[in-house]
Amino acid sequence: MHRMLVICVTVILVLVTIASGKISTRCYACRSRGEQGDCKDPFTNNATSIKELAGNPISVTSCPSGWCRKQMEGVRGPGDDYGAATERACLPLSPPDGEERCAEVNIRNKITLLCVCRGDLCNSAQSLQSYHYFIAVGLAMSILTYARNIIPV
Known part of the structure; x- marks a missing residue:
């Protein structure tokens, strides 16, 4: 469970960084x-x-x-x-x-x-440009819901 959560958070942070233009x-x-x-x-x-x-x-x-x-x-x-x-x-x-x-x-x-x-x-x-953050939050919620359903707690 812990490893999956770390992977999900990492993916979310990368996507938010790209979407909000922090790289370029x-x-x-x-x-x-x-x-x-x-x-x-x-x-x-x-x-x-x-x-x-x-x-x-x-x-x-x-x-x-x-x-x-x-x-x-x-x-x-x-x-x-x-x-x-x-x-x-x-x-x-x-x-x-x-x-x-x-x-x-x-x-x-x-x-x-x-x-x-x-x-x-x-x-x-x-x-x-707050819509980037709404997209990131929605994505995070989807990934965490998916992870919760496939990994028993």
């Missing part, structure tokens, strides 16, 4: 100001559509840190230049605590919403 992380890179540009939300691009559009100002870049960011200026309403700019890029260093999050920060005297995430192309419109 890329980030979207772009910047839009105001209503102009394609970097703002809703962000409808994907890695394939970006390659197909010649001269597209949005790119997909390799990210050695494994962490991407999405930064939105003017998050406090019209008095703060609402929607002034949206930028997506690689985060050069991982956060010290290793936590994915969104927080209001002061950058260049502007209140900015900064979201950091870990995983392949995670800085798209979704703040975190």
